[in-house]
Amino acid sequence: MGTSQLAGWCRKPVSPINTRAALELVRNATRTIVLLTIAAVTGATGNNSVLAYLGHSTVMTCPSNTNITMVTWKISPKTGNLCILAYRIDLNKTERTNCNDRMNWRSRPDRDWALKIDQVRTVDEGNYTCEVVNEDGNFHCCYHLTVLGKGLLPYFTVLQWTMSRPGHTDLLSLCTGGSVQ
Numbered sequence: 001m002g003t004s005q006l007a008g009w010c011r012k013p014v015s016p017i018n019t020r021a022a023l024e025l026v027r028n029a030t031r032t033i034v035l036l037t038i039a040a041v042t043g044a045t046g047n048n049s050v051l052a053y054l055g056h057s058t059v060m061t062c063p064s065n066t067n068i069t070m071v072t073w074k075i076s077p078k079t080g081n082l083c084i085l086a087y088r089i090d091l092n093k094t095e096r097t098n099c100n101d102r103m104n105w106r107s108r109p110d111r112d113w114a115l116k117i118d119q120v121r122t123v124d125e126g127n128y129t130c131e132v133v134n135e136d137g138n139f140h141c142c143y144h145l146t147v148l149g150k151g152l153l154p155y156f157t158v159l160q161w162t163m164s165r166p167g168h169t170d171l172l173s174l175c176t177g178g179s180v181q
Helices: 016-042
Strands: 048-053 058-060 068-077 083-088 093-097 103-105 115-117 126-134 137-148 154-165 168-179
Touching (some): 048 058, 083 103
Antiparallel strands (some): 068 083, 068 126, 154 168
């Protein structure tokens, strides 16, 4: 035997099975990267999307857990200041900071933590987060409110990509939405 074989320099040829497995791993990694890139480019954040018509009311709900000590709505409009609505259960006390009168609890905050916006305006568009606090931690429910003008209907566009591999065709569809301007 030569010295290169003794020292581990000479390798056995790679089997086609190992090559296929490696290629499949690369394909799966590529698909994952493509999906994550699409999610990042399109702004997919895990938020719940809410569409509301200009001048109408809309409601966003908050998760209900047990032994809750506080519920807070944090409202970040695209323009304007942060608005905070909070309710302390133990003190039966509500607080509001920088919120207009059209934004309020749907009912009594001791019974219903949903947020209601009356006569929705374009300035209401933005991100809404409900935070529920209990002994297990803080729990969040996030929404993104999009305001549609009167008589404007939402539209959706479906984008599709096809990825092929021997014996398989994978179809990726992405639905985007907006309003007709």
